[in-house]
Amino acid sequence: MPPRRLPPRPEAANARGMTAYKSGDPTTLNRLYGRAKGKPLRAGQQDLIDTLLPQIAVPTEGPVTAPLLFGDAEGAERPLHFEIGFGGGEHMAGRADMLPDHGFIGAEPFINGVAQALVHVSGDHGRSPPLANVRIHHGDALEVLRRIPDGALSFAYLLHPDPWPKARHAKRRMMNDGPLDLIAAKLKPGGEFRFGTDHPVYLAHALMVMRRHRHQFEWLAQSAQDFLVRPGGWPETRYEAKARAQGHEVWYFRYRRI
Numbered sequence: 256m257p258p259r260r261l262p263p264r265p266e267a268a269n270a271r272g273m274t275a276y277k278s279g280d281p282t283t284l285n286r287l288y289g290r291a292k293g294k295p296l297r298a299g300q301q302d303l304i305d306t307l308l309p310q311i312a313v314p315t316e317g318p319v320t321a322p323l324l325f326g327d328a329e330g331a332e333r334p335l336h337f338e339i340g341f342g343g344g345e346h347m348a349g350r351a352d353m354l355p356d357h358g359f360i361g362a363e364p365f366i367n368g369v370a371q372a373l374v375h376v377s378g379d380h381g382r383s384p385p386l387a388n389v390r391i392h393h394g395d396a397l398e399v400l401r402r403i404p405d406g407a408l409s410f411a412y413l414l415h416p417d418p419w420p421k422a423r424h425a426k427r428r429m430m431n432d433g434p435l436d437l438i439a440a441k442l443k444p445g446g447e448f449r450f451g452t453d454h455p456v457y458l459a460h461a462l463m464v465m466r467r468h469r470h471q472f473e474w475l476a477q478s479a480q481d482f483l484v485r486p487g488g489w490p491e492t493r494y495e496a497k498a499r500a501q502g503h504e505v506w507y508f509r510y511r512r513i
């Protein structure tokens with residue numbers, strides 16, 4: 256019997272087409288990639304997951320608005336911030352501490368990161384007051400982002416997203432057309448999207464993607480210093496610190512929603 260020929264996988268067909276581009280992005284994938292858990296949680300962290308997380312978790316369904324999350328009166332104008340993949344939550348907690356009248360929503364599927372963020376939210380073991388303006392989703396950021404009303408966000412953050420450096424994994428990168436269209440829809444005009452990376456492959460990819468979204472985002476850089484030096488009001492993340500310790504360059508991008 257002759258060997259059965261299988262139709263080429265779209266990936267293989269693209270590889271033959273001499274381009275790294277493949278259609279699809281995280282909004283089209285029906286699963287999350289990356290680690291969901293790491294080392295066993297310490298007792299104190301598990302305690303925060305059991306007691307604090309249920310109090311500040313984003314509801315699992317329905318619209319995600321400032322009145323529903325923070326109990327604000329309808330019409331109150333609390334600026335909302337959304338962080339995709341907050342890791343250990345250093346940036347989210349730092350920003351929330353700087354801006355106590357603003358509301359912060361962070362999403363992270365890695366339970367150990369959620370536990371670390373809860374330590375910051377609870378006041379870092381009594382070193383500072385607890386943060387009342389943070390809400391957390393343990394899971395996919397895009398699932399929550401879709402439930403935020405259009406034009407409701409003042410800031411969106413994507414800091415050191417998983418690089419997925421191989422071209423065949425490019426569709427797993429958060430910096431892609433689907434997530435960007437979603438971020439653009441949720442930001443109000445004049446709202447800000449901040450992106451940071453230390454990964455050269457991701458940098459080139461991100462610049463290419465952002466060029467396709469010039470109708471939605473204006474790059475706020477005036478000079479090289481603006482993307483080479485961490486801007487004020489941008490707390491360092493764990494990945495950023497790790498990257499710098501390894502001698503990597505880090506690039507910072509601020510885009511204004513048009």
Ligand SMILES: C[S@@+](CC[C@H](N)C(=O)[O-])C[C@H]1O[C@@H](n2cnc3c(N)ncnc32)[C@H](O)[C@@H]1O
Binds near residue numbers: 364395417493494495
């Ligand atoms: C390289 S880490 C960076 C973490 C943090 N932003 C920092 O700079 O330290 C990327 C993070 O994105 C998270 N992530 C991946 N896919 C995600 C998704 N769909 N929604 C939310 N977070 C996601 C991962 O779990 C991981 O913690």
